[in-house]
Amino acid sequence: MEFQIEVNNRMIRVEEGQTLLSALRDHGFRIPTLCHMNRFSPTGACRLCVVEVDGRRDLVTSCSCPVENGMKVRTNSQRVIRARKSLVELLLSNHPDDCLYCQRNGHCELQLLAEEMNIKERKYFGQKNRQFPDYSSTSVARDPAKCILCSRCVRMCEEVQLVTAIDFISRGNRTSVNSAFSKGLNMSTCIHCGQCIQVCPTAALFDISHVEKVQGAIERKDRQVVFFISPAAISSVTEQLKLKSKHQTMPRIVAALKRIGAAKVFDLGPAIDANIIEEAKQLADRLQNNDSASMPMLSSCCPSWVKYIETFRPESLPALAQNPSPQHTFGRSLKSNHAGLVGTDREKIYSVSVMPCVANKYEASLEKNTRKGVSDVDAVLTVRELFQLLKAYGLDIPQMEDEKPDEPFNNASSAAWKYSYSGGKAEAMAYEAYRLLNNGKTDNFRFIVPKNTAGKRETRVTVGKHQLGFAWVSGIAEAEAYLHQLEEEKRNDIHYIEVMACSGGCVGGGGQPISRGFENARQRKKISIDMEKCCRYKYPSDHKASEK
Numbered sequence: 049m050e051f052q053i054e055v056n057n058r059m060i061r062v063e064e065g066q067t068l069l070s071a072l073r074d075h076g077f078r079i080p081t082l083c084h085m086n087r088f089s090p091t092g093a094c095r096l097c098v099v100e101v102d103g104r105r106d107l108v109t110s111c112s113c114p115v116e117n118g119m120k121v122r123t124n125s126q127r128v129i130r131a132r133k134s135l136v137e138l139l140l141s142n143h144p145d146d147c148l149y150c151q152r153n154g155h156c157e158l159q160l161l162a163e164e165m166n167i168k169e170r171k172y173f174g175q176k177n178r179q180f181p182d183y184s185s186t187s188v189a190r191d192p193a194k195c196i197l198c199s200r201c202v203r204m205c206e207e208v209q210l211v212t213a214i215d216f217i218s219r220g221n222r223t224s225v226n227s228a229f230s231k232g233l234n235m236s237t238c239i240h241c242g243q244c245i246q247v248c249p250t251a252a253l254f255d256i257s258h259v260e261k262v263q264g265a266i267e268r269k270d271r272q273v274v275f276f277i278s279p280a281a282i283s284s285v286t287e288q289l290k291l292k293s294k295h296q297t298m299p300r301i302v303a304a305l306k307r308i309g310a311a312k313v314f315d316l317g318p319a320i321d322a323n324i325i326e327e328a329k330q331l332a333d334r335l336q337n338n339d340s341a342s343m344p345m346l347s348s349c350c351p352s353w354v355k356y357i358e359t360f361r362p363e364s365l366p367a368l369a370q371n372p373s374p375q376h377t378f379g380r381s382l383k384s385n386h387a388g389l390v391g392t393d394r395e396k397i398y399s400v401s402v403m404p405c406v407a408n409k410y411e412a413s414l415e416k417n418t419r420k421g422v423s424d425v426d427a428v429l430t431v432r433e434l435f436q437l438l439k440a441y442g443l444d445i446p447q448m449e450d451e452k453p454d455e456p457f458n459n460a461s462s463a464a465w466k467y468s469y470s471g472g473k474a475e476a477m478a479y480e481a482y483r484l485l486n487n488g489k490t491d492n493f494r495f496i497v498p499k500n501t502a503g504k505r506e507t508r509v510t511v512g513k514h515q516l517g518f519a520w521v522s523g524i525a526e527a528e529a530y531l532h533q534l535e536e537e538k539r540n541d542i543h544y545i546e547v548m549a550c551s552g553g554c555v556g557g558g559g560q561p562i563s564r565g566f567e568n569a570r571q572r573k574k575i576s577i578d579m580e581k582c583c584r585y586k587y588p589s590d591h592k593a594s595e596k
């Protein structure tokens with residue numbers, strides 16, 4: 049039901065059940081927030097969204113207040129503006145004054161609010177809480193001194209990822225966000241998804257940076273630095289720089305990296321094709337052997353999902369696919385079979401992946417991915433770090449002259465782009481499994497994506513007399529709920545489940561540029577779909593078939 053409320057002497061139509069904040073924002077009123085996250089329940093932790101409502105003595109937090117018929121609201125009275133300003137001043141009083149050196153300088157929500165509220169000097173002085181940074185994890189670093197206790201990371205970790213690796217500890221002015229018993233994050237149940245970094249408004253959470261490592265390797269004469277770039281990272285650079293297609297983005301990234309001293313720059317796409325072909329073989333084998341103990345097969349390309357299974361769901365380990373992620377397929381093959389392509393020995397290759405993901409940093413550090421103490425992937429740059437690296441060398445991607453990625457890894461199928469969003473890999477897997485189970489014929493392959501089934505999606509693919517069920521979920525809570533439902537209902541009609549730990553898949557990865565809400569991820573998905581059209585081959589094996 050719709051009704052009207054009065055805001056700043058203007059009548060607006062609102063929907064019953066809406067919060068005041070969403071109604072105000074729908075009508076273009078600018079209301080500052082810090083703890084609010086769309087699609088999460090409100091906590092009222094920061095009180096920055098306060099407004100004045102007629103008949104209420106206290107200011108009201110608009111993020112948690114439902115609209116009421118006939119309400120009279122003021123969003124910009126002196127009282128409201130003064131209250132918001134004092135709240136930001138109080139937060140700043142316990143915040144380090146190191147904005148110039150802070151990695152979120154220019155992108156920090158607290159800094160932006162201070163500017164917006166015309167705060168020019170520290171108003172409150174007192175003893176600051178003394179807190180130490182935590183660099184123990186291989187992927188995510190924490191600086192509690194910059195934490196403003198908004199609880200966004202805690203809610204993300206608990207409600208979306210079901211991990212609760214971090215939570216509030218202690219009370220009063222000693223309250224902080226920390227891992228259990230204040231041990232380092234490396235001792236926690238963290239699955240390295242980096243989603244907490246994505247939602248943190250300040251630099252209290254950030255990547256374990258590999259930028260300086262890469263710069264160091266570039267400067268060494270006895271190292272050949274080889275980059276390989278994930279299609280999801282290319283979509284993201286395209287989106288951030290508002291470029292048009294891969295014909296503009298990848299060649300310009302290649303040129304920029306060559307300019308700073310890269311020996312080779314490869315496209316990770318072919319390793320994604322290889323990953324899909326290998327995983328489809330495993331699926332076909334399990335189906336042909338009626339291996340029900342390992343069904344439905346669960347994808348294994350997302351390192352956070354694999355870590356989640358190892359930590360919280362060991363009973364599902366037999367169902368996991370057995371192949372490594374494309375990053376490691378590529379890194380290993382580069383340092384074994386393909387060292388010759390770089391024209392040097394494997395020991396002299398310094399391999400750097402550019403990924404949308406921080407969990408790939410953790411994956412690269414695992415002993416199983418290391419030989420004689422050297423990882424197959426020496427450094428992992430998130431998209432954020434790629435921008436930092438190029439900025440440090442004064443390079444601007446749009447200004448670069450095009451340069452082709454190095455051969456032979458420059459002709460992936462469109463599946464490499466599909467891989468970047470939830471459901472894309474499931475489709476390519478269905479095609480490859482269909483081909484294997486149907487004597488190489490694919491003419492009648494149909495993969496129909498159902499509409500309006502947000503969160504959990506599934507479809508059937510008919511192979512001869514059999515129906516195969518494929519499903520895809522993203523976000524650990526969605527994945528867990530779906531697996532639980534299959535178990536409860538004792539269903540055995542689903543044979544493969546693609547799981548990505550980040551909502552929407554790698555387009556929403558923890559290593560993507562910081563964005564509020566899902567709009568940027570949606571945009572990256574659109575770009576990936578656009579880029580699929582530029583590929584000569586639709587699915588990985590089409591490429592091989594055309595060579596025969």
Ligand code: SF4
Pocket residue numbers: 188204205209211212213214237238239240241242243244245
């Ligand atoms: S990286 Fe993921 S699992 Fe780890 S603390 Fe952050 S949100 Fe939780």
Ligand code: SF4
Pocket residue numbers: 194195196197198199200201202225247248249250252253
């Ligand atoms: S670490 Fe960041 S997201 Fe988490 S409570 Fe502190 S400021 Fe908020």
Ligand code: FES
Pocket residue numbers: 080081082083084091092093094095096097098109110111112
């Ligand atoms: S945004 Fe409403 S209380 Fe924080």
